[in-house]
Amino acid sequence: MKFYDAPPAPSPRRVRMFLAEKGVAIATVNLDLTQGEQLTAEFKAKNPRCTVPVLELDDGTCLTESLAICHYLESLYPQPNLFGEDAKEQALVLMWNDIVMFNGFAGAGEALRNFAKLFRERSVTGPANFPQIPELAERGRLRTEHFFSELDARLADSEFVAIDRFTVADITAYICVEFASWIKVSITDAQPHLRRWHAAVSSRPSAAA
Amino acid sequence: MKFYDAPPAPSPRRVRMFLAEKGVAIATVNLDLTQGEQLTAEFKAKNPRCTVPVLELDDGTCLTESLAICHYLESLYPQPNLFGEDAKEQALVLMWNDIVMFNGFAGAGEALRNFAKLFRERSVTGPANFPQIPELAERGRLRTEHFFSELDARLADSEFVAIDRFTVADITAYICVEFASWIKVSITDAQPHLRRWHAAVSSRPSAAA
Numbered sequence: 344m345k346f347y348d349a350p351p352a353p354s355p356r357r358v359r360m361f362l363a364e365k366g367v368a369i370a371t372v373n374l375d376l377t378q379g380e381q382l383t384a385e386f387k388a389k390n391p392r393c394t395v396p397v398l399e400l401d402d403g404t405c406l407t408e409s410l411a412i413c414h415y416l417e418s419l420y421p422q423p424n425l426f427g428e429d430a431k432e433q434a435l436v437l438m439w440n441d442i443v444m445f446n447g448f449a450g451a452g453e454a455l456r457n458f459a460k461l462f463r464e465r466s467v468t469g470p471a472n473f474p475q476i477p478e479l480a481e482r483g484r485l486r487t488e489h490f491f492s493e494l495d496a497r498l499a500d501s502e503f504v505a506i507d508r509f510t511v512a513d514i515t516a517y518i519c520v521e522f523a524s525w526i527k528v529s530i531t532d533a534q535p536h537l538r539r540w541h542a543a544v545s546s547r548p549s550a551a552a
Numbered sequence: 553m554k555f556y557d558a559p560p561a562p563s564p565r566r567v568r569m570f571l572a573e574k575g576v577a578i579a580t581v582n583l584d585l586t587q588g589e590q591l592t593a594e595f596k597a598k599n600p601r602c603t604v605p606v607l608e609l610d611d612g613t614c615l616t617e618s619l620a621i622c623h624y625l626e627s628l629y630p631q632p633n634l635f636g637e638d639a640k641e642q643a644l645v646l647m648w649n650d651i652v653m654f655n656g657f658a659g660a661g662e663a664l665r666n667f668a669k670l671f672r673e674r675s676v677t678g679p680a681n682f683p684q685i686p687e688l689a690e691r692g693r694l695r696t697e698h699f700f701s702e703l704d705a706r707l708a709d710s711e712f713v714a715i716d717r718f719t720v721a722d723i724t725a726y727i728c729v730e731f732a733s734w735i736k737v738s739i740t741d742a743q744p745h746l747r748r749w750h751a752a753v754s755s756r757p758s759a760a761a
Contacts, residue, residue, distance in 0.1 A: 391702065392651065404640065411647035418639030430627030431613065438620035442601065446678070449658070469655070471698050476687045489680050493600065
């Protein structure tokens with residue numbers, strides 16, 4: 344099994360944090376995205392969408408998409424449970440993971456990709472080039488701010504994001520909040536619940552992954 | 553258990569098709585999104601993000617996000633299996649479901665929401681209003697066309713989207729292709745594998761759901 348990583352990109356960091364929670368280390372190859380190492384023919388053969396992370400299994404299967412990779416690792420290393428124990432817990436974990444992805448990660452990604460010079464012709468991940476849309480950078484920032492408020496409201500009712508203990512949904516949300524700092528969106532004084540949760544997750548050893 | 557639906561919206565149709573594959577019917581409430589029935593205080597109490605579908609459990613828990621709802625229903629009604637049997641199958645199903653969501657559904661949604669008059673101030677789902685960005689409509693259409701090519705390439709290698717039989721990833725992809733017809737993106741003669749798969753899925757009784 345081989346893990347294709349690319350610090351400091353946020354998506355593979357989700358998998359690194361997941362592995363750290365499991366206390367597992369696997370063979371890792373680091374790609375330099377600023378040098379386009381995800382766009383080579385060799386890497387395209389592993390992932391035609393040219394994204395990281397990728398988990399290459401011993402039979403040659405290449406898993407992409409952070410959630411799918413974490414789900415596979417959960418099967419190999421079931422303790423501690425990070426995807427929920429019963430049907431309702433599992434559904435709530437998938438639900439909150441998707442809420443973070445569609446609202447938080449999508450907005451922050453739009454803001455970064457449509458603003459930073461590095462992505463001038465690369466406003467969407469993948470093999471095709473799309474030029475930046477400046478209005479989308481601004482909309483992405485606003486969406487991210489809305490998402491922070493929404494997450495604060497959720498954390499007013501719940502110690503953790505999805506259920507009553509730490510799960511992969513907390514990992515996704517934590518990396519999203521960290522990623523949002525790249526577009527200068529930060530937790531405000533009006534978001535005490537989000538601040539409390541962020542401090543608690545930051546103190547976990549896996550946050551350094 | 554109560555299902556909040558909104559024909560003809562694509563996301564709840566994913567759940568209807570999933571239920572049809574299982575041969576299960578559940579109590580359903582239809583919302584009229586053109587009348588803003590998803591924005592009422594009553595519905596916001598069930599889903600603060602004002603999206604459909606929602607599955608309200610008998611204990612009052614409201615599940616949102618189509619994938620999470622389908623996963624919960626899979627636990628209740630395990631046959632036929634639609635989420636994969638072992639760790640690798642399950643990971644491939646989640647992976648392809650996310651690929652369809654992040655590339656196909658996202659692009660088609662951008663194209664529709666940033667073009668159609670109905671969504672003039674509603675270019676993003678949810679309680680907050682965001683005005684349309686015309687350039688994003690065009691980019692969304694191009695992304696959808698790229699996604700069709702990508703899906704055709706996948707279906708050149710595989711009878712179904714994720715593994716060697718029909719799964720929830722096929723449902724998501726099928727509804728995505730159907731949704732893309734709203735923005736006038738259709739399967740082309742250069743995409744024979746996508747056409748073969750689309751015809752096969754269209755012939756399933758669940759496609760009428």
